[in-house]
Amino acid sequence: MTLVREIREADAQDWRRLWAGYNDFYETAVPSDVTEHTLRRLLDPTSTLIGRIAEREGRIAGFSISVLHDSTWTASRICYLEDLFVDPTLRGAGVGRALVQDLIDLGRARGWARLYWHTQANNERARRLYDKFVEADNFVRYRLTL
Numbered sequence: 249m250t251l252v253r254e255i256r257e258a259d260a261q262d263w264r265r266l267w268a269g270y271n272d273f274y275e276t277a278v279p280s281d282v283t284e285h286t287l288r289r290l291l292d293p294t295s296t297l298i299g300r301i302a303e304r305e306g307r308i309a310g311f312s313i314s315v316l317h318d319s320t321w322t323a324s325r326i327c328y329l330e331d332l333f334v335d336p337t338l339r340g341a342g343v344g345r346a347l348v349q350d351l352i353d354l355g356r357a358r359g360w361a362r363l364y365w366h367t368q369a370n371n372e373r374a375r376r377l378y379d380k381f382v383e384a385d386n387f388v389r390y391r392l393t394l
Contacts (some may be wrong), residue, residue, distance in 0.1 A: 250309065250343050252350035255290050255299035262308040263287065263301070270333035285311070298327070300350055302334070302343045310334035312347045314363075324362035327351060329365035332374075345379050352381070358370075 255263060264283065271278055278286075290299030296317060302310040313331040329351060334343045355363050366389060367374045378384070 249304070250341070250346035252300055252346050253303070255301045257291055257309070259286060259301050259308060260291075261310060263299075266311055266335060269336065270331060273333070285308045291328075298351075298354075300347060302347050302350075304338055304341060304343060305336075308335075309338045309341075310343045310347055312351060313357070314351060316360070319325055319361065324359050324361040324364040326358050326364065327355055331364060332365070339373070344374070345380070348377070348381055 264287070267278075267283060267286075286297070289295040289297045290313065296315055298312075298314040298316060300312045300314075301308055302312075309330070310333055312329060315328045315330055316325050317328065319326045329348070330380070332344065332347055334347075351363055354360075365378070367378065
């Protein structure tokens with residue numbers, strides 16, 4: 249069984265390990281000062297970032313990072329699931345599904361209007377999971393680095 253909960257200070261080392269794996273998966277490197285800034289915001293209860301940790305058999309198995317924000321299309325806040333990662337040795341055990349379902353449950357309990365996310369088109373494993381919740385829409389993402 250997978251337990252999903254808020255991130256805690258005691259999770260920092262395991263989170264950094266999984267974060268490094270996430271960056272490796274996407275063949276990128278987030279600078280260490282940005283990583284530490286992200287972790288501080290995840291641990292700050294006043295931040296708009298939401299950090300969730302998945303535990304399986306007492307072991308930290310994955311995480312999700314989301315951003316709660318206002319919308320011009322709804323009166324209630326919406327949630328963007330920005331990052332989700334599962335330890336590669338624990339994939340296929342329902343950890344990713346539990347992390348997504350956790351956000352759905354949180355959103356319903358907290359009155360969010362919407363939960364949304366995106367992934368790379370070729371990330372077939374993640375897309376198989378996400379397709380179980382909802383079909384991909386027809387929007388195209390544009391990204392400009394400043």
